[in-house]
Amino acid sequence: MAWNTPGSENGDREPRPRGRGRGFAPNDLLDRLKDMSDGNGPWRWLALVLGLWLVWSTFELVSEQQRGVVLRFGQFARIMAPGPHLKAPWPIERVIKVNATEIKTYTQTVPVLTSDENIVNVDLNVQYRVADPQLYLFGTRDADEVLKEASLSTVREMVGRSNLDTVLGSRNALAVAARTRLEKSLQAYRTGLTVTELNLPNARPPEEVKPAFDDVNSAQQDKDRVISEARAYAAKVIPEARGEAARVRAIAEGEKESAIARATGDAQRFSLLVEQYKAAPEVTRKRLWLETVQQVLSENRTIVGGDSRQLIYVPMNDATTATQPVTPPLLAAPQNAPAIVPDVLAPVTATGDSGGRGPRAPRAPRSAGDER
Known part of the structure; x- marks a missing residue:
């Protein structure tokens, strides 16, 4: 068919080139883009x-x-x-x-066997966040699940190494150690997570053994209370005992010095008496006897007078109103203390209930050395 024959589809356009196929014409692309922009077809919206x-x-x-x-x-x-x-x-x-x-929280109750073979339910509370987004997404398959498993494993390990008393009384220190251990595990597993807080808020026994467990706790509390009271009492008594000991030592030192001084004085006095005794034996003997009698009379209520050695009981109330006997100054005694009067003493003058006996004549001294 001719290219420009009447009825042809090409119309007045240039004849298509012959060859293997249709060639690329830049003008055709521009024309089509122009048609898309100028028209209202779907290409514009696309x-x-x-x-x-x-x-x-x-x-x-x-x-x-x-x-x-x-x-x-x-x-x-x-x-x-x-x-x-x-x-x-x-x-x-x-x-x-x-x-x-975002701070995420994981809580769980973990049944754990302690080192002393006691079962205890430990409440676990872990707070964490994403520290490395790349490791969080690609370091492990499921970082959150890895953290949960690592937390349970860490708590079982730390509590399993401790006895029941440590778990109950030192949970804070145990939680710090568990957090450090968990951080190392998360870094080894490349989770990209960091732990912001790890707590062990409560530790309790299973319900089957709770009554016995409560008894143990009560006994432990009583033990701690008694120890505290004993320490308080010791803190109060020990200083008092030390003060009392110091006071007793001071008194003992004083008595020691007094006894030494008294013994020294007695020794010196005895030395002087020896010299006097050598010079005048009778006079010295009599003077010592009188001093001894004076000391004894001051502590005795019985009066012995005369050669008959008759005991005379003197009512002290009446004796205070009676005529006082003339007593040598050496034998003066307290008012309420009767004495043993030797033959050399002055006669006893009694009135009232003394039996009506008159005054007794004094006896002459035996020797001139008897008079002082």
Whole structure:
């Protein structure tokens, strides 16, 4: 068929070139784009949607609490900080947002066997957050599940090494050690998580043995109370005992010095008496006898008078109103203390209930040495 024959579909257009196929003509592409932009066909809307999609897929906004993990063709590329960012459109680059500031909590009650073979239920409370978004997503299969299993394993290990008293009374120190151990485990497992808090708020026995457990706790509390009271009593009594001991030592030292001084004086006095006795034996003997009698009379209520050695009981109340006997100054005694009067003493004058006996004549001294 001729190219320009009447009824031909080509009309007035140039004849198509012959050859293997239709060649590429830039003018044809421009004409088609012009037709799409000028017309109202679906191509115009498709181009608009494509443009909006390109803008949307290249712009990424990361919030303050998040971190963006950029994957380029499925492989880790970089970390996006909070703020607006540009990236290659999908499927070239893709962003996974991870909340890096959210504090997650894991709680569980763990039955544990202690080192002294006691079963105790320990309440576990772990608070954690994402520290490394890359490791959190790609370091392990499920970081949250790994943390839960590692927490249970750590608590069983730490409590299993401790006895029941430590678990009940030193849970804070046990929790600190468990947190350190858990941090090392999470780093070894490449979870990208960090523990912000680990607590063991309560430890209690199973319900089957709770009554016996309560008895043990009560006894432990009584023991602690008695120990505290004993320490308080010791803190009070020991200083008092030390003060009393110091006082007794001071008194003993004083008595010691007094006894030494008294013994020294007695020794010196005895030495002087020996010299006097050598010079005048009778006079010295009589003087010593009189001094001894004076000392004895001051402590005795019985009066012995005359050669008959008759005992005379003197009522002290009446004796105070009776005429006082003339007594040598050497033998003066207290008012209420009767004395033993030797033959050399002055006669006893009695009135009232003394029996009506008159005064007794004094006896002459035996020798001139008897008079002092």
